[in-house]
Amino acid sequence: MKILVCIKQVCDSSETLVHDTDPPWVRPSPATVFRMNRFDEFALEEALLIGERFPGTEIHALSVGPSRVCTTIRKALEMGASHGIHLCIEKELYLSGEDTASIIAGYARDKGYDLILTGIMSEDTMHCQVGQYLGALLVLPCITSVISEEISPDDARVVVEREIESGRRQAFLVKMPVVLTIQSGINRPRYPSLSNVLRARSQDLETCEAEHLGSPAFRQKIAAIRYPDAGKKGTFIQGDSRQKARELLSILHEKSLLSWR
């Protein structure tokens, strides 16, 4: 089996980002620390678990972005992916879910993947779209918010459960190849093993220039980036911690939620 896992590098804290205005978007500062999007960690772990069930499975980890994303692709190799792919865009620019997916689809189209996995959403742009667009662009079924999957390799059938509102679950029967977007909590992402860390160190990444993989449609653009309206915020209780504690207790007391004094 051949599995592609699409991973995104995200910043650990948006407070370290610099806001640009032309075009409006954010870019990292020297203080910005990057890591793998948590939802993609679950997708990668799920691929690794499938690989353990079906020996001989190839697991390719792919990321789109500037050269900084290579550290996250390496992290995927350290966790156990067999091959790393960097689809390179040198600029820090805003990509919609469709834009990202069209670059990935340009690469994945003729590679014969049986499964394409990715996290249900990214923590930074929060679109919740890339997997669905990949399915549409590659003309493959896509199931989102996946919380379990059971593969019968002989006939390529997969029974997939997706998590919907209030924890309810919908089940589907699909045939590979298929795109699955993975919900958090489906597994416990592992820590890299020493042997994989050593292996990853000597492994080369495959690099493709994104511009050679088809051009995104850029059907939407960011008009502005800003902080949420502070006016919507409630009352910040002031003082040192003891004063805050007293103030809070007296508010709870006044509202008859707690009897105090």
Added chain:
Amino acid sequence: MNRNIIIIGEHHEGTISPGTLELLDFSRALGSPFPEIILLGSDIFSLAENLAERTGCAVTLINGEHLNLYSAELYQKALLEVLRPRDERTLCIAFSHTSLGFDLAPALAHALQAPCISSVEDIEESSFVRSIFGGKLQSVVTPQNGPVVLTVLPGAFSPDRTPPEKSGHMRIVDVSVAPVSMIPQGERASEYRDSGLHDADVIVSAGRGIGKKENLSLISALASLFPRSALGASRAVCDLGWMEYRHQIGTTGQTVSPKLYIACGISGAIQHTSGMKNAQTIIAINSDPNAAIFSVSHYAIVEDLLSFIPVLMEEYTHPPG
């Protein structure tokens, strides 16, 4: 030219979902108080008729024997039978940002060669406002000209509507779509129920900010101050295995509206706040002054939980003077 707004309605167990009614308010904010509503299902004629009566909107019911169970494949095919011939007049096709909406919207947008903007919270002229970076920042997104497919965040608009003067028109479109590449196998209820969350007057919830599982004892201690209290959790805390999923509050967990909700170390991503923002009083304790949870809180306390909760307990037990 009169531009249409089309709303894709949802229903569950014979009831129109609240998110669908919120989309009417969204449409009104876009300048179209009576959008067209599309419902999909199998033999739900009275539900569709009732919706046209209640809202005064034209309702198109796409009726098909396989449409009783959702699948992206079926619903997309069925919708395209109705939507494709009318692209030019359509300004916007709006879903709720639900498991159905976010699942279907991108593929539909792709088929219509339209942009897709998800989890929209507000409208600014011809642009749409949505949260990014866990709610710490907002982006204003402008789609290209032509139709746009949107998912609108549940709770961002009001589900209330004044009764219309006259009922909307209802039409039925029969479709004969059948599953090909994605065969629905049915639905089942959550495995996680009954954690006392619904009966509780007070819910004290833990987020990733509690740092480690052992610190849950502080959260329990705080909850124990209140007689009818229960423990809640963000999804992240359940994913880490610190609490069971039956305590999870939010989109894929439970929706609660207690008298008092205390969010401890919860960052406040929409997936969580959609499940608790209707609590009567919300108190958030977080060491990050910019945490998104503060924007849905009535009272905000910027403190480190691990030091603040013990001080709070002490002040409670030994009040001054």
